Amino acid sequence: MSDRKRVTGPEKSVAPLLETGSVPAFIFNPDRRHDGRDVNHLRPVFMKSGVVRQANGSAYLEAGKLKVACAVYGPRQNQRTKISATKGSLGCDFKFSPFSGGRRRSYMKDEQEREYSLVLEQALSPAVRLDLIPKSTVDIFVQVLESDGSAACLAAAITCASLALADAGIEMLDAVAACSAGYFESTVCLDPTGEEEAHEGGSLVLSYMPSLNEVTHVIQSGETSTATTVKALELCVDACSQIHAVMQQSLIANV
């Protein structure tokens, strides 16, 4: 009798068909990006708030292949008593779905997800009026359904979370919009896709409150010059204002 615990494969096995050599090497060309955009153009963004029923506030964001969902619970009594009693706190949780793209991710939070959770909290805290909700926490859960560029994911998560916070009726100084940029030597390319990101020399993610004209968070990595950074910041600020307009529209549509 055969071993029941062993999964026997088919008798005849066939090697998978691999495409070899036919894929052209990716070359970044500032005049013609793969999706036909200009270097200073964002992917078209779609946002919708109020998508998760049981959450106090929620939002969904889609830009090209990038898909992010966010749910906000609270403000509710914080369970840990150690936290400052005069201010509220934000609890952020950023997670890539296992199937979100490229290599399959684990269910456990990895280093990158933990870092992004922290960035999310840092980017949103200045905007939320935590002084009005002492002893309470607001829990923000961001789930990336499909990723296309990790910096773009982070930016989308910040935007989406801010929209969900507004949907939850949590007081904020302003809605936070975020945008990413990639450096290709001296060229700055807005909202790089995953393909472009693999070839960039550095990246920048800016979180910005357009109505107040204030930056809440900047994160930059890679090698760059001052002039390039300044250019990237200016581009991002403009792009954030565009994103903010979309956020406003989707909020008004849902109120």
Added chain:
Amino acid sequence: MDQDDIEMEIDGEDSLDIHVVTPGEVVTRDSAFMRGHGTYTEDETLVASLAGVVDRVNKLISIKPLRTRYNGEIGDVVVGRITEVAQKRWKVDMNARQDGVLLLSSVNLPGGVQRRKNESDELQMRTFFAEGDMLSAEVQAFFQDGAASLHTRSIKYGKLRNGSLVTVPSALIKRTKSHFVTLPCGVDVILGLNGYIWVAKHVPISPEQANQPDALYHNDNEPIADQEREIIARVSNTILALAKHNNFINDTMIVYAYEAGSSHRVKDILKPDISQEIVQTARAQFQEAQQH
């Protein structure tokens, strides 16, 4: 929309236009207005900090969001659930930013005995209210940190039995003279201002019964017949249908919607087309009643 348009809408007394704002949007630059909830001032301009509808009372501007946590006021009737039994107090989930607090000193003792609470009462707190129990209470005061202090020192308030909980957005509950209503169909409804509604079988309580030692805090339901259960479910679904269409909820509205839906089966009331039809009929009936 540019600035002039916004100000015009605010100044237009008789315009019924609803002005919707988002966080960070300038509401007005006129310093004559006072800032209310959901707004803050930045260099003499009044800026919204919530997404919602601008609400103006004389010179006071506040923003009313549609979906938010319950913001209590003293005297509000609330329905809540015990989450924790602590030192001399219970913690109550009432859909607010923080758990409400029900002090041992603000509940009635079984049998209506009037005396100070001592250690032995403290030890039997769980026999009064245990975790998971539903209760109705009134907001008595607020603590420094904004947590509400509740009390049940009236025969009206106390443990809830014989029914089911319906949860709706707290903004939909209208403040009325009485939040304890008995509907014509023989069902008691407690409209908690925090958005929790208790729908229960009507059980008349005589004064002698109320003074029985265990009348206040016992945990046993009355026998509820199938027909009564159906009516409770029908009322619950009717309330949910009203909430689904963002209709305000008070006793008359529930009665109208209940009547409008009486020809449908209980489980059909929540179907999209039927619930819409019910709510529209109820709304029309309500407006007609208003005109007379």
